[in-house]
Amino acid sequence: MSVLTVNSLGKSFGGVRAVENVSFEIGKGEFLALIGPNGAGKSTTFNMINGQLAADTGEILIGGKSIAGMAPRDIWRLGVGRTFQVAATFGSMTVVENVQMALISHASRLLNLWRPAASLYRERALELLAQVGMQDAADRPSRELAYGDVKRIELAIALANDPQLLLMDEPTAGMAPRERNDLIKLVKQLVIERGISVLFTEHSMDVVFSYADRIIVLARGRLIADGDAAAIRDNAKVREVYFGTGKTFQGASS
Template sequence: MSRVLEVAGLAKSFGGIHAVSDVSFTLDAGELLALIGPNGAGKTTCFNMLMGQLKPNAGTIRLLGRDIAGMAPRRIWRLGVGRTFQITATFGSMSVRENVQMALLSHHNRLLSLFADAGRQYREEAMELLALVGMAEQAERACGVLAYGDLKRVELAVALANAPKLLLMDEPTAGMAPRERVGLMELTASIVKQRGISVLFTEHDMDVVFGHADRVLVLNRGRLLAEGTPAAVRDNPLVQETYLGSGAMFAGEAS
């Protein structure tokens, strides 16, 4: 596999609080890597540094060999990093297709022609992405009337519009019913394997983590506590002790 992401010595402090300290990991093409940890472990801070919302105090973030640490989010997005959010970010008054077309227009740097003929541009490409995530039949519906699970699929199509090499997914199944969670992660895993996309995702549902991740990173108080296969992390006594002591989190009782 080709190495897509290399993070070394990543650190971020806010005043005297060390949110992330000396975090290092790698991610290969087509790999799903889960980033888990208790609330306040530093997961969101890591995500925000990878996407450019925060500038690291120390460390390197290499995307296909290029250091992107401290770059503006739009530059990072243009280099091939996509992101989905815990709370879906779509335009409710626009159709499903138009939401994806907007992302394609931005990717192709055509937003200046938005008010001229936006409805005709990249229509076929948008429909292909919607078919990929199982939303083609709902292409003309307004996003504001969709069920939450369907919105998550639309958001995935939008995130794929810039042909990402790396996809960051912040709690992709949050707010979804159990069956919807499984369906979305199975779909995501199929797409990333097919297209060779690397995925780093945070998730509180341990069934999702251990059922779909290739590897798992565990953060605690900003530091990397453990790394390995789902089975190895599940059985790690230190990980179990750090979470709840009883290991209840790994039985679907995460908060």
């Protein structure tokens, strides 16, 4: 059974159709890239899957369960981890406390008014930090970290509930090239080791083409291609909407 199934998804904003009849699936352990030019409907699709937007039509199944009407926090409890395009941590907490927060929530102990939180699940949080190579920064305030490190912390937070599915919105945006490769390698390794499925959007084509198992392409709200790197590269439709023709360029420059 697929981890995520998207069926004839549609969404309009004020009469403009942002997403129209989009369907795809992700299998277990699959690393799937969602690409497309800006305004193609990537963010809208993504936000419907993570529960931030409600779909107008169609359905989304996670582990066979429809997520209609669920808030992001409910979807998280289905075993979906998530990272943001603009990485966000809890700035008033230390690095390890950020991860502990997710573990406390996973254990449903948020309403506890008595036990000091700093001692709860610290060991497990340190393990997760070790997995993303951030154990040395555990007790530093997270607001002091460099952006690339914040992205790693986000990954550790996203792994705290043993997710079946990771949703990553532009995981490498704003990072230095070396950091980009390291991060995406790390994610790929987690996919292989833990059998996690990943859906990610990405602007950096080399990241997409070198790491994704499969690529789906959106343009003007519709799914126009679904296949591996080679198939997408050779797809004439994709080339046209995505990479442009460049013909007018030569005309303008002369």
